[in-house]
Structure formats: C-alpha cells, structure tokens
Amino acid sequence: MTLRVVFMGTPEFSVPTLRALHEAGHEIPAVYTQPPRPAGRRGLETVPSPVENEARRLGLDVRAPVSLKGADEQAAFAALGADVAVVVAYGLLLPGPILEAPRLGALNGHGSLLPRWRGAAPIQRAIEAGDAVTGMMVMGMELGLDTGPVALTREVPIGETDTARELHDRLSEASAALMVEAMAKLEAGTLRFESQDAIAARTGRAVAYAAKIEKSEAAVDWSRPAGEIARRINAFSPFPGAWTTLGGERLKLLRAVAEEATGTLGTALDDRLLIASGEGAVRLLEVQKAGGRPSSADQFLRGTQVPAGTRLGA
The missing domain is CATH 3.40.50.170 (Formyl transferase, N-terminal domain)
Structure with missing residues (x-):
C-alpha cells in the first residue's frame, strides 16, 4: 500500500x-x-x-x-x-x-x-x-x-x-x-x-x-570571547559568511576553533592565523579571499603571509 x-x-x-x-x-x-x-x-x-x-x-x-x-x-x-x-x-x-x-x-x-x-x-x-x-x-x-x-x-x-x-x-x-x-x-x-x-x-x-540570519550579524567583533566568535564563524559558513578585513580587503571566515591564548584584540599571535579575541583566541581553519575560492589555512598562507602582529579588522 x-x-x-x-x-x-x-x-x-x-x-x-x-x-x-x-x-x-x-x-x-x-x-x-x-x-x-x-x-x-x-x-x-x-x-x-x-x-x-x-x-x-x-x-x-x-x-x-x-x-x-x-x-x-x-x-x-x-x-x-x-x-x-x-x-x-x-x-x-x-x-x-x-x-x-x-x-x-x-x-x-x-x-x-x-x-x-x-x-x-x-x-x-x-x-x-x-x-x-x-x-x-x-x-x-x-x-x-x-x-x-x-x-x-x-x-x-x-x-x-x-x-x-x-x-x-x-x-x-x-x-x-x-x-x-x-x-x-x-x-x-x-x-x-x-x-x-x-x-x-x-x-x-x-x-x-x-531568528533569521541577518547579514549585519556576519562582521566579526574581536572583542567577543573566542568560543562565541568561533561558533558564529562555523554557524554562518557558508552563508552569509562571517568576515573580517585583512590589509583593507574583506576576508571571509569559514571554519574556526577557540584556543587558550592572550594578546591585542584582532591581532595575529603566530604566523598560522591564531587571532586574539576578548577572551582567548580564534584559530582560523578555513578562509576565503574576496573573489577567491575557499581554502584551508595552510593553502591560504602559501600565498598570503600573515605574520604575528598583523591586525585583522578595523
């Protein structure tokens, strides 16, 4: 039947x-x-x-x-x-x-x-x-x-x-x-x-x-705790895509995890995309340049250096 x-x-x-x-x-x-x-x-x-x-x-x-x-x-x-x-x-x-x-x-x-x-x-x-x-x-x-x-x-x-x-x-x-x-x-x-x-x-x-996801939620606020930022990055991947800026250009953040570390907000703490936040730090695992394709952190860093001390965001 x-x-x-x-x-x-x-x-x-x-x-x-x-x-x-x-x-x-x-x-x-x-x-x-x-x-x-x-x-x-x-x-x-x-x-x-x-x-x-x-x-x-x-x-x-x-x-x-x-x-x-x-x-x-x-x-x-x-x-x-x-x-x-x-x-x-x-x-x-x-x-x-x-x-x-x-x-x-x-x-x-x-x-x-x-x-x-x-x-x-x-x-x-x-x-x-x-x-x-x-x-x-x-x-x-x-x-x-x-x-x-x-x-x-x-x-x-x-x-x-x-x-x-x-x-x-x-x-x-x-x-x-x-x-x-x-x-x-x-x-x-x-x-x-x-x-x-x-x-x-x-x-x-x-x-x-x-609630419906609004694009206005997608800009990363590095003053927030690392766990909160990492979860939002993962939640908004692939759409609308959490983002920050690097060298004046928008960088889409597609996967991340929180780690224990301290430093100046929005600043790279090493050369492998560990970014300081308001509480802890966020390890960026996948990113996407404007107009580019999604890439792992390792792939991204082969073409773009982000040394410790680099500032992300405004």
Missing part, C-alpha cells in the same frame, strides 16, 4: 526527502515549491528551486504559487485528493484550508530538537549556541510556528568545528530516512505523536526561537 503524498519544499535541503518518498513508491500527484527567483548580476534571468529541478527530473507535476491564501489555490490543492502533505523547508505559510485538506493531515520535517529552535534558522542557531546535539523531527503541522506535536526524532551530534553546511547535509539525509519511516507508520496506523509541552517536561528543553 502506498500513500498519495503532496510534497512541499524549496531548497537543496528538501531534495533528499522528495527523492526518498518517490523511491519508496508513494504516489506524488504534485510538488509545491516557491517560484523561480531572479538570478545573475542584473536579475534578468530566473532560476528554479532545487526542488523544482528534482521534481521535473522525476517527471512530477510542479506548482509554484506566490501564495496559498487564495480560494482558487486552496481549491486546486484540495482537488489533488492527498492522503498527506509532506512539508520540508517550503518557505510559505500554510493557511488552515491547506493544512486540513489532506485526509491524514500535514507532516513537517524540521531540523532541530523541538521545542528548541523553532523558526527560520535552526541549524545555524544550534551551532552558534554551542549545542552538542541537534536533530530532525517529523511533526504534525498546525497554524502556530513549529508548534505541532512530534512523531519521530533522530538526533545528530554537532562537532566542535562543524559548519552549517556540514550539519545541513547530515540533517537533510536524516530527514529523508525519517520521513519514509513516518509514511510507513502512517500507512500502518502506528504513527504516534507527543506534544511539545510533554517533550519539554520530559527533556528539560525550553522553547527557543531561531
């Missing part, structure tokens, strides 16, 4: 789940994604989302409405006769009539251990906060922001130098496996849910909101 599944997602993160549901044999009458976005320096061309590209590769019907608030869009969605909607990083709010249309409701794949890190940037905020573990959850959707009951959880550890890109990829694969499991249990009538209040009481996890 298979389910009739409407899939809703947009970025690269969503693609493994769409692919896994298709490979599991579920019927997918339509894939919803956000409309193509302007691309190029002048924005004269548009680029379809990664989910649209994958859906077309699989021969699936693609729908990309600007909004789902209109009666016509809601009627078109209901006419699909879905058993369930699966939502993974879609990026549009789902009004009540959309959530209520599928026979078995709507399930969301969310990249955090709810109720911690509800909202737009759970992967980045978990790294930035120094969480040792995060995870994927399959939750039942309701009108509140990531407030629905949780059915399945898969924990994913966060290493000291893990970047948002690396954690993104591991959670994306976890999402695919977990959603296929959820579909099997939904078919069998064995998918059980636990409220987030009950999870909070059982685990001690309090509600925390993962």
Whole structure:
C-alpha cells in the first residue's frame, strides 16, 4: 500500500526527502515549491528551486504559487485528493484550508530538537549556541510556528568545528530516512505523536526561537570571547559568511576553533592565523579571499603571509 503524498519544499535541503518518498513508491500527484527567483548580476534571468529541478527530473507535476491564501489555490490543492502533505523547508505559510485538506493531515520535517529552535534558522542557531546535539523531527503541522506535536526524532551530534553546511547535509539525509519511516507508520496506523509541552517536561528543553540570519550579524567583533566568535564563524559558513578585513580587503571566515591564548584584540599571535579575541583566541581553519575560492589555512598562507602582529579588522 502506498500513500498519495503532496510534497512541499524549496531548497537543496528538501531534495533528499522528495527523492526518498518517490523511491519508496508513494504516489506524488504534485510538488509545491516557491517560484523561480531572479538570478545573475542584473536579475534578468530566473532560476528554479532545487526542488523544482528534482521534481521535473522525476517527471512530477510542479506548482509554484506566490501564495496559498487564495480560494482558487486552496481549491486546486484540495482537488489533488492527498492522503498527506509532506512539508520540508517550503518557505510559505500554510493557511488552515491547506493544512486540513489532506485526509491524514500535514507532516513537517524540521531540523532541530523541538521545542528548541523553532523558526527560520535552526541549524545555524544550534551551532552558534554551542549545542552538542541537534536533530530532525517529523511533526504534525498546525497554524502556530513549529508548534505541532512530534512523531519521530533522530538526533545528530554537532562537532566542535562543524559548519552549517556540514550539519545541513547530515540533517537533510536524516530527514529523508525519517520521513519514509513516518509514511510507513502512517500507512500502518502506528504513527504516534507527543506534544511539545510533554517533550519539554520530559527533556528539560525550553522553547527557543531561531531568528533569521541577518547579514549585519556576519562582521566579526574581536572583542567577543573566542568560543562565541568561533561558533558564529562555523554557524554562518557558508552563508552569509562571517568576515573580517585583512590589509583593507574583506576576508571571509569559514571554519574556526577557540584556543587558550592572550594578546591585542584582532591581532595575529603566530604566523598560522591564531587571532586574539576578548577572551582567548580564534584559530582560523578555513578562509576565503574576496573573489577567491575557499581554502584551508595552510593553502591560504602559501600565498598570503600573515605574520604575528598583523591586525585583522578595523
């Protein structure tokens, strides 16, 4: 037995789940994604989302409405006769009539251990906060922001130098496996849910909101503690990319770790990119020059000397 599944997602993160549901044999009458976005320096061309590209590769019907608030869009969605909607990083709010249309409701794949890190940037905020573990959850959707009951959880550890890109990829694969499991249990009538209040009481996890990452957060303040700076560098890699300046030019910082050392703020303490901060020092492990490619510290230093005493930042 298979389910009739409407899939809703947009970025690269969503693609493994769409692919896994298709490979599991579920019927997918339509894939919803956000409309193509302007691309190029002048924005004269548009680029379809990664989910649209994958859906077309699989021969699936693609729908990309600007909004789902209109009666016509809601009627078109209901006419699909879905058993369930699966939502993974879609990026549009789902009004009540959309959530209520599928026979078995709507399930969301969310990249955090709810109720911690509800909202737009759970992967980045978990790294930035120094969480040792995060995870994927399959939750039942309701009108509140990531407030629905949780059915399945898969924990994913966060290493000291893990970047948002690396954690993104591991959670994306976890999402695919977990959603296929959820579909099997939904078919069998064995998918059980636990409220987030009950999870909070059982685990001690309090509600925390993962605010959208703003580009203004990306400039490194060397007066902050080293651990905080290193975590933010890793959390913002590759986007928006934490940065400082070196020799008057912007230098993107892509991976770092905190070390014990002292010195003048923003100053190199050796010739291997150990930079003094307000408390401790930050060892830069991966960087990227403006217009260049990401490189390890060793690769970067082969072409650019940064001797002890060099000042980074304004």
